[in-house]
Amino acid sequence: MPPRIDPDARRQQISDAVIDEIDTNGIRSVTFAQIAARTGLAIGSIRHYFGNSLREVMRFTLDTLIQRAQDRDPKLADAPLQRITDAIVFTAPTTEQERKENAALVEYRVMARTDPEFAAGIAAATTAASEAVHTLLREALAGRAVDEAALRRETRLLLALVEGFSFSSALTSVPLQETDVREVVSTAVRRLLDAYPPSAGSRNTDDAD
Secondary structure (H helix, E strand, C coil), X not given: CCCCCCHHHHHHHHHHHHHHHHXXXXXXXXXXXXXXXXHCCCHHXXXXXXXXXXXXXXXXXXXXXXXXXXXXXXCCCCCHHHHHHHHHHHHCCCCHHHHHHHHHHHHHHHHHCCCHHHHHHHHHHHHHHHHHHHHHHHHHCCCECCCHHHHHHHHHHHHHHHHHHHHHHHXXXXXXXXXXXXXXXXXXHHHHHHHCCECCCCCCCCCCC
């Protein structure tokens, strides 16, 4: 009796092939034939898991990319300011696998500009990331002279930093260097300390270094 194939593992194999194809040749180059060539599977086998719709394969791959990003387990420091530095550094593509997945996700984001279905999933992930950064930032600036409007503004600025790492990485064939990313993020966090001094009567001893 042939070994039983795990359907989830097979779908992940197919989505990895899609990611590799997007990284190499772009999102519009993805076809059943290209997926078959990369996986060694027959086109009929791919359709067994996704039906006759390439669209379903592409939708599953986008969901996979978003889920992998959410499932990553960052090691964050205890100090609030260091935590937000660690969290932003963690989002940057600093390994080859992260670089490929980021490149694929950026292409999905460009396509989502005119594709409402893809746009919905990406918008939800973006909102979740924004709220996570906002929460970390509120904790990091506790006891400092900053109001909610300023917190929202600084959240957008930090998210722009994340976007910059993502898009700059998508334009290269090598991952970003974590040391370079951390230096940039640490500088941005230091600017936050300078911009919002401790409130009168508060005691703040956080260190971003």
